[in-house]
Amino acid sequence: MAFSEGVHGQLAVRFQMLLPHLDERQRRLLLAAEARLLGHGGVRAVARVSGVSETTVRRGVFELEAGEAPPPAGRTRRPGGGRKRAEEVDPGLVSALMALVEPDERGDPMSPLRWTTKSLRNLADELTRQGHPISAMTVGRLLKDSGFSLQAQAKTLEGEQHPDRDAQFRYINEQVKQHQADDEPVISVDTKKKEMIGQLPNPGRQWRPKGDPVRVDDHSFFSGPTGEAAIPYGIYDLSADAGWVNVGTDHDTSVFAVASIRRWWQARGRHAYPQATRLLITADAGGSNGYRYRVWKAELAKLVSETGLAITVCHFPPGTSKWNKIEHRLFSHITMNWRGRPLTSYDVVVQSIAATRTRSGLRVDAELDTGRYPLGIAISKAQMKSLPIDYHDTHGTWNYTVRPDADGALGEGTVRNTDHYHAARRRVLDLLSEPALTGMSREELAALTGRITPELSSLREERLHRKRGGPRRHGAGDNKRPVLSPADRVLVSVIYLRHVCSQNLLAEMLGLCQRTIGPSIKEVRRLLQENGISVTPTTLCFSNSKEIEDFVRTEAPVSARGQLTHRLADPSLTGMDRTKLADLIDQLSVRQAALIERRRHQQRGGPRQPGTRGGVFRQKITDAERLLAAVLYQRKLGTRQILADAFGVSLGTLNNALADAQPVLHEAGITLPPAPTRFTTGAELLASVSSNTPAS
Structure with missing residues (x-):
């Protein structure tokens, strides 16, 4: 119609x-x-x-x-109307989704997305590939319905907890309360993360004109390990809510850590606490102020002698550095203050730290420290024992007090300053350069140094090139120089290769770590081998620095070992004069060394690997003494045990020495007549000859 x-x-x-x-x-x-x-x-x-x-x-x-009744309130359709949900149409959809998002707990350990970002799109694509067509939005709804949400990682795992962890926290709290009640200073110290200097990206955002962000390098690794870096060492005063940051430019060492505390005390601490007699330091268990470092404690002893304060140190247990007050009361505010700003110079770092303020009243001072703090400094056990340190009854490893000396003077083991380091090390190097130790004149040593030094510098640059992953971006600066110069490295290597003393003794005399000397000797030995230069070992082997000093001053091996060998080489025992004995030893020493090397070649199953130590250890009995022992044994002066007692070694050591030397005498066709006297003890054998000290 x-x-x-x-x-x-x-x-x-x-x-x-x-x-x-x-x-x-x-x-x-x-x-x-x-x-x-x-x-x-x-x-x-x-x-x-x-x-x-x-x-x-x-x-x-x-x-x-x-005439149907209206639907329930809030509904426009009858129950059951509309399109079915995806999980109802496909009953296996949810289980397939759970297998993808939970491969480590309940799902498939071979899930194709186990090592892939589990985004909604990736999950939807994988489910579709498995025969469950679904959209990314539906995947998100199913995950929320199953109790999932987007979550970041939670830094809560602390590893194995120390059994004294809680007790140490309570002890630190008690110490802090006691010092604050007596109006004594309490500081928290630590080193903030090292910051590279340059037009480098810094996390965070700041207000700028729209479309005009700060331009920075798209990669931050170009500076490499030798680029300029700022090392902020912080001191936070718990009572005054004030911070002090010493920005270093060299190395984060224990000397630098104590130097930062010293700067704080001279600039702020002594003025804020003029009546102070004690100082409490809370620090982490590791880093430059770790409780294991001897240099840290030795430097604190020096600071104590300078200030007259009794310094108590309480270390937090390992793995609990976030409880240190300085982390969330000072360092976090510094990080927020310079967020989104490239640290283009040391001045920017210092000014940004000094401008840090909080509503609670925090004020921060900062200074630039351009001093040199070389690596490899070491403190011997003897020096450590001389330090005035009292370890607390409650976990003395973490809690100790460095007390002032009674006379206010420095202890024997106290580290004085950088100039003292250099002066003491130079005296030792001058002592080691004596011709009696190096086996060559000073002119010959200088010529060897001049020949090796350029190649040694090239090896160092090659090592740094591999370490930084590319060539230098800038020329070498004044800081971060090696603690030993190329000439010093050659000298130390010559002394070691001459078998004068061990690496440990060299490290102790020079005040360095053994790992500082070892790589230097390895590189010098490599260059000497490449240039066909051999260093002849000496028969001298010193066990302490005093023996070396006495030998250089008297130009005679006055050690007890040298006197003993001289007495056993007496003509009445060997049956030949000393000159003939010396010629015999010189003649057979090469054969003996070849025999020993042949035996060791068989033991190791091949030639010696490049870079090995070459058997440079302090021997209980030297190669010359091995031949002397073989001569005395062939003369039938006594049993092997008697000769072992005379040489001051064990029977096993003497048996090994005779096993090396006797075949050499036999191959050379040397036969010695028996002595007229046969001794019953080693003491009787030594008493039969003169004990005069040998001449040089």
């Missing part, structure tokens, strides 16, 4: 006014009511005017005629 234009217009006006305010079911019923009022052809007419399908209008008519 056709309707007039007026009817269509009226319908259009009513629909335009009412339909936007109705929900889906209400619109459908309104259209159905209008269609029933129009009668035959009303469904088509209403559909055309409203712009909906005739099926929708007709369904509304059926609903009106059926």
